[in-house]
Amino acid sequence: MNPGPLSNPHKSLDGLKNCTKCHSASQGLPDQKCLDCHTEINERMQAKKGYHARVQGDCVSCHSEHKGRDYDLTGLSRLQFDHTDTGWPLTGAHRQQDCKDCHKQKRPNSDRPTYLGNDSRCISCHTNIHKSQKGAFKTCQNCHGTRNWQPREKLNFNHNSQTKFKLDGAHIEVGCFDCHKNKTWAPLPHQECSNCHADPHNGSFGSKCSDCHSTSAGWANSGVKVPTGTAVKASGTSSSFDHDKTRFPLQGKHRAVSCKTCHGAKIGKMPTAKFADCDGCHTSPHKDQFQKIWKKKACQTCHSTYGYKNLNKFKHNRDARYQLLGQHTKVACSSCHPNGRYRWLASTPDCDVCHKDPHRGKYEPQKCSSCHNFDGFSSKKFDHSKTRFPLVGKHKAVACKSCHGGGTYKGLTTDCKDCHNDYHQGQLGNECVRCHAPIAFNDIAFDHNTGARFRLDGKHLENTCNQCHWGGKYKFEALNCSTCHADVHNGTHGKECDRCHTTSGFEMKDGFHEFGEYTLKGVHNQLECSTCHNPKQPVRAHPMQCSSCHQDPHMGSLSNSCYECHSQISWNPATFMHNQTGFDLTGAHRFLDCADCHKNRVFGGMPTECVFCHFKDFDATAPQHINAPTTCESCHFTFGFRPTK
Structure with a gap:
């Protein structure tokens, strides 16, 4: 009666004497029998x-038995299992975790998970x-999400109501880790x-920073108020400090300079900054060049x-x-006075002190002013x-360096x-002046009819030079039409x-077909060449038959002799000579169209009896011809079927 061995976890229940521990004689397999043994499941079900x-x-319905010792009772598919059924749905990064990362418990009296x-x-x-901070830290979801367990972009945390330090001004934009260096988030001193x-001032202005700074303006961005009350930015925004009340009122560019530029980030006392002379802050680029002449x-x-x-x-x-003078007035100081050199060394300044000689001394002892002036260094009086080469025409507009490169x-x-x-x-x-x-x-004076072997006339006169002389080829070995034109007749x-052709329009000459084997006349002479000579049919290979x-x-x-x-x-x-066919056309027959007798274009083997064409007349009842012979010509004429003979 045993349907098969039990699985390994239930092997102790194997045998006929143990059947009633799981089975009921009247109720089959009641769930309570299972829960009597699996008390941990029963307790969780009772607690819902x-x-x-x-x-x-x-x-x-999920756990079946009697399928052998190695049978898996749970039948759980870890890949297809819907964790939502447990009452704790997986979201965010939780969905990427392996089951064993969270479920590490072992069964009672067993190493099985x-x-x-x-x-x-x-x-x-x-x-x-x-470390068990109080307040909002008790609920992780206030600050964290399951997406990556990092702090949310928008924390469900109110620093003003949940701490003793309210954030305002620039403090609102500060990141949490800028103040809270460790992750315990313990309260910080903030008095x-x-x-x-x-303190960049090292106590020079006391400990009450709000006298000069504010969180709304940005505590690191100190500024100065000018006497008019207009806030002037020193490093960003304004504050309440008025520098005009010091011994050095700020003017001009000084009003835009940050405090630390003059006072330094490590200066112990702000009033110790030197400001009596410019060189107290600024380094002189002139290196005492002007001390002797401007004491x-x-x-x-x-x-x-x-x-x-x-x-x-x-x-100057x-x-x-x-x-x-001239262009010198537009030159920047540093172009002539590099590296702070302002005193002129030469007593009589020459051009070559600043300007390089592009002529490499070829025009010495002449001075630069012989050809150049201050109105424009590139303008010449030369x-x-x-010289041996007077400039005319287009040469006058060419820059010197185009011909005189490299000086x-x-x-x-x-x-x-x-x-x-x-x-x-x-x-x-080499005689370019010929053309x-x-x-x-580009205005070429070349006469093709006198200076070349090939005279230009007709349509050739309309061509540009490059249409025939492309690729710089000006001399041809042959002057045949095929040198430039493709032979559409395939030779x-x-x-x-x-x-056949003329240069006036490259069209066909009249009578061009007369020299061939087939002279065109009449309608043939009005046809386009391509009507008979298509691209697939060479000209000479065309047969002569109609x-x-x-x-x-x-x-x-009929014969082929059309x-x-x-x-x-x-x-x-x-x-067509019909009298040569054996049926001479006479009388009314001479005025008929061929198709009247030759139906469906049948011209050969036609019968000559009258009744073949005039059967309707023969079959008429008034007068009655049914008993008459079929030799119609016995009574009728071809010149007129009536009157009869």
């Missing part, structure tokens, strides 16, 4: 906790790094600003606080020995007409090829294109 309290069905009895509180799995902020003058002689580099007080033509101004040759590329690659010789002129290099008419182009309407019943009846002048009407 966990998976078994939510799932529907009998125990045996169990999935029951886990605590749903965060601290059951996660270490409480806040003085110095609890968190270092009584200070920095303010040339500079002002509204722009140290804007020398609006210094007048008044205060210096060298007068600035007269090129006094070479003497010893240049005057051949065109020395400056210009020979696009003709020596094909037309080109300096007035306009069937030779290379003498002018037999049937090559025309369909035979007679279906082979010209016996038709002509090129007009294919209709035909000149």
